[in-house]
Amino acid sequence: MRRLVVLGAAAAALLAGCSTGTQTPGPAPSTASSGQAPSSAVLPPDPKPAAAGPCPYLDTDFVARANGQHVGEVRLSADEPHPACFFYRPDGDVQLTVRVYVGDPEVATGLVDKAAPVDTSNPTEQPAGWTGGYESTGDGAVYAVAKEGKAVIVTTNQQQSVKARTVATQAISGLGI
Known part of the structure; x- marks a missing residue:
């Protein structure tokens, strides 16, 4: 829409x-x-991996199956209460990231529009009640959705956006948001 x-x-x-x-x-x-990010919304900086540890809202085995690659390590950002999760391949390259934001609805929408720009991405409304976009990129694919001040953004090194959507849906379920 x-x-x-x-x-x-x-x-x-x-x-x-x-x-x-x-x-x-x-x-x-x-x-x-x-659908553009409002000029008054100041977007937080991109999360950075800070410490090794399990993702609190996604099972590592699920991510490996969904993305089609073994997971060698998981690192978390320092963001609270929902850290970003960085899943690495055994060779040390990042294969998948999940960013979660909860707060100002304008910021949530801005983060989604930054990750999956309206001008280039395909619209989505999955899971039900969430809106955003998805697209293949030069480095893989992104799936980004927002709902009532919440945003979930998944990037993968795989070209198939369905893999990112599968992980986003599971992250939303695991977070209970």
Whole structure:
């Protein structure tokens, strides 16, 4: 839905630019209808791995099966109460990360839109009640969704976004959010 609004606004702007008559510019699209991060929302920095340990909301064996790679190590960010989880391959490269945010709804939406930009990603509404986007990237895929001030963002080194979606759905269930 949010992409339709953005595309509709862009088409209207293009048509207005082609008009020969004088027009008074209308109001800028609101952040609520465009899906873009509001300018007042200050996004927190990207999480960094700080310590080794098990992910509190995802089982390592589940991640290995869902992403299709063995997990050599798991590291956590220092974020509280929900640390980001970094899953590494046995060779030391990151294979999958899960970032969780709970707080300001504008920040949650901004984080999702930063990870899966409206202009390039495919819209999603899974699991039920969550909205966001997913896309393949040069390094793998991302699946990012938000709901009422909560955001879950999964990046994987695999090109199939279904793997990231599977992990995001399980993380949401494990977090109980």
